[in-house]
Amino acid sequence: MSKVVFITGASSGIGKSIGLYLHGKNYKVYGTSRNPSKVNVPFSMVALDVTQKESIKRAIGEVIGIEGKIDVLINNAGKGITGPIEDTPTEEMKFNFDTNFFGVIDVIKEVLPSMRLEKSGLIINTTSIAGYMGLPFRGVYSASKGALELVTEALSMEVKSFGVRVVNVAPGDFATNIAAGRYHTPVFENSAYKEKYAENLALMDSHVSSGEDPMMMAKAIYEIIKSKSPKIHYKVGGFMEKFSIILKRVLPDKIYEKLLMNHYKL
Template sequence: MRKVVFITGASSGIGRAIGEYLIEKNYVVYGTSRNPKRIEDSKFPLVALDVLQSDTVFCAIKEVVDKEGRIDVLINNAGKGIMGAMEDIAIEEVENGFNTNFLGPIRVMKAVLPFMRKQKTGLIINITSLAGYSGLPFRSVYSSSKGALELLTESVSMEVKNFGVNVVSVAPGSFATNIASGRYYTPVSENSAYKEAYGKNLKVSDDYVDQGLNPLVMAKAIHKIIETKKPKLHYKIGAFMERFSVVLKRALPDRVYEKLIMNHYKL
């Protein structure tokens, strides 16, 4: 039986790459987009879903289950980048970032879990970020929301394992996608105390995206996880130094690691 895969945020970037690769591997793939009618060249069906709106989430899940009879794999990929000094970020944007990156995946999991429990099988893959393993300067909201999703994954994994459902996280590093153009960049006034440091940080961060890995690397990793009978709880996919930074954080004294990060971002 061909597995049915449901991918949020699949109209572009990593989500789209994963969907196209899984189609080639003979999976049944459904992606989501807030405005699927605008996407004319998708190689797999797109259903309307906004992770901020619970009603659209439940309708999208039900639509796929009604058509296919099941959902075997959920890939929580939809997310939002946000940059800026914490002091300068409007509280509404902080709420929006957490609503998308943390509460969004919760809404989708709550919608799909009843069906997976009934099937007595299923796999949920939460796409987090290597930025969720370390607080990065001017990415406080993004890092903390993705870090929260990592811990949520651990909790839910223990809650649903007895129902035959596996929950894992996959933390990507920098990939060559259009994520930079979709980020929310906090406006910085001329008299902001962070103007100079924020400007330097933006250049480093955007350069990383431009030099990032091909999204196909992520797609192949996701396929391998789906095919694994006993998947690990956490996966880290990225360039060697990005993955090694997680090891360094565990090994080095906190302030030494903090200094390395500040030097990297020219602070």
């Protein structure tokens, strides 16, 4: 029987690419979007807002009601946020964590009972290479993804005895529409960070538009699903993005910070 795959945030970008690729490999794919009627894909779509618990309960219940189980949960829904820490509204920081962190946990909580009953299951959390380091003007995004990396490590140990495996996949910059959906803290006229933030905002958007093909992520996810013994952490992206994580491990803090500051022209 085909495995049942549930993908949050499958209306565009990485999530859509994963859905299309797995559908082409004969998996039973259910993608989610807040407005599924507006999404034109060959796999099934259900309505889901990861910040609303009732929406999560309804979507998971719908799929389990049809299929009897969910074999693979791919937590892909996420939201970008940029801005100097001092200038970014705390309410926007909290909303970002509601989507990137707490929303993921609430989806996992709703799926786990079914997976425990089946004594099998795979949960894949899409994090970010940005979650391995605090990036200037992306600190809140880095923090939300870094928090998810650590929770995944803990969860992996907690559910292993039930036959459930949990992994992180950290992408680098991919050519998606994430920049359009980000919350951008305005470049305030009286901000102490006005010039540097404005320069970096343009730099960050250019990184996304010139990023890797999202199908690279889809193929990586497919290999993880096929693996009999998946790792806990995966990184998918360009060489320098992945190498930057190694550099952080081996370089003294101040030297690594200087490299980042030079890159961001700070």
